Amino acid sequence: MSSDLPDTSTPPERPARSPKRYALVMKLVRRTHMYLGLLLFPWLLVFGISGMLFNHPNLGEDVKVRELSSEQLRSLTGLEPVQAGEIAREVVARLNAQNNGQGGAYQLDPGFESSFSGFTVLLAPGEGENHIFIVDLKDGTATLSTRNTGASKPQETAPFAGATVSLPNHSMAAIESKVAQLLPKLDVQAKTPLRASPRGAPEVRFRMTDAQQRAWNVTYNLGSGRLDGRPTEATPEISANELLTKLHKTHHYPLDVGFTWVWALFADITGLMIVFWAVSGLFMWWQMKPTRVIGVGAISLAVGLGLFFIGGTIAELHFGNVQKRTGPGDGQPPPAQAKPAAAAARPVGAVPAPEVMTRSESDDH
Structure with a gap:
């Protein structure tokens, strides 16, 4: 028999967002925000201080x-x-x-x-x-x-510094010759054959000892055939300013895993960390309800100023006929190849003339 009484049963509620899961996620965000900052503390200091030194190259010099x-x-x-x-x-x-x-x-x-x-x-x-x-x-x-x-203090010059050693089978000219027809064979159209980048050739780094069993750190340039080096036990005298800017400008992953490779890895992690800091900071701010109104105003001001000054800077940088970067070399002519060792102006053992500039001219101003 049917009942005339109204149905008072409670409809099933939709599953609400689990407060425990939300709290766990935000706790993870806060912990990552904090501990990654502690882990990357040295890199943040180096990149922060050295970044400012580019605008103040004479500081500490x-x-x-x-x-x-x-x-x-x-x-x-x-x-x-x-x-x-x-x-x-x-x-x-x-x-x-x-x-x-x-x-x-x-x-x-x-x-x-x-x-x-x-x-x-x-x-x-x-x-x-x-x-x-x-x-x-x-x-x-x-x-x-x-x-x-x-x-x-006087710096000891390596007796072989500035000398050239010709290795025709391993020079950049030999590599250019071997790959001269590579692009046509790969059906790649180019205006010229492959040429060595003018930005520098690879070096072979090794250590050798002289007749007195003294150790030398030696570099051999495959492009010029030029030798250089220093006593292994000697420490180069460079200022903290120059050291930090060198660290800041060190980039790209070397072919072999070593200290420089790990440095490049942590540089990437530091960049990602800065992005994570910005995003996670927004989530942490949104959790604090009393600060939401002020935060919206601050973020709006920051975005407005950022768009204004970033846009103005880009407009100034793009005023002239700015060309798209084409890669190492950017289509510039290759550097002149070194002369054979027999035609070198100075034999092995002669003392080279001092270098005119010890830092890049761009860093000096």
Whole structure:
């Protein structure tokens, strides 16, 4: 018999999100956020400090800086301040004169402000020091920096340093010759045969002893055939600034697993960690309900500022005819190959002339 009473049975509830599982996930995020930071503490310090040193290459270095006012520079050299717009007008005028009226006359865009980009740098080597002269063309001022390149104690030169040894079967020229027809055989179209990258050739590193049983760390360049090295027990004298920037610029995985390979691995992990920090920080912030409104405002401000300044920087970097990077060498002509050992200017054992620059010129300014 059917009942006229209403059905009071409770409908089955949907399974709610497990609070235990959510708490476990957030606990895992917080622990990973913290312990990865502790694990990568040395790398974070190195990349953080060395990144700032690129903007301050003279910090911690033995550098004497002398400022020259526009009046001093004018009286000593005759250099006058010049505006970028003035140079631009002269360039357009000369360009129109060269065209002789063909193709229409060019006109300077009055709505765009001409400006200088880059540094006006002049270099002069000295005895145990290098001089870097940077001119501000717009203001007519200048800075003369003198960087000490001499070591605090005399550095012993390897008796074989600078000598060349010709190994025709193992040189970069021999490798070029053997792979000259590789691309056509692989049905790959190229304007030239494969050439050695101008950015540097591989080195063979080995250790040898002399007649006095003294050990030497030796490098042999397969591109130039040039030898160099130092006593094994000697420690190169480089500043903390240069050491940190060298570590920062060390990249790519070597073919053999070693200290540099592991360094590249931890550099990748550090980069991923920074991304994880940013994302996990958002999750940790969202858990704190009292700070959500303020956090939304802070994130909105950060995103807005980031888009504004990143976009402006990219626009400045892409102002000229920027070419897509094509890889090592970027289509540049290969370096000149070394002459055979018999034609070398200096035999093995002669002392080489000192190097003019001990650091890359880009690091000096």
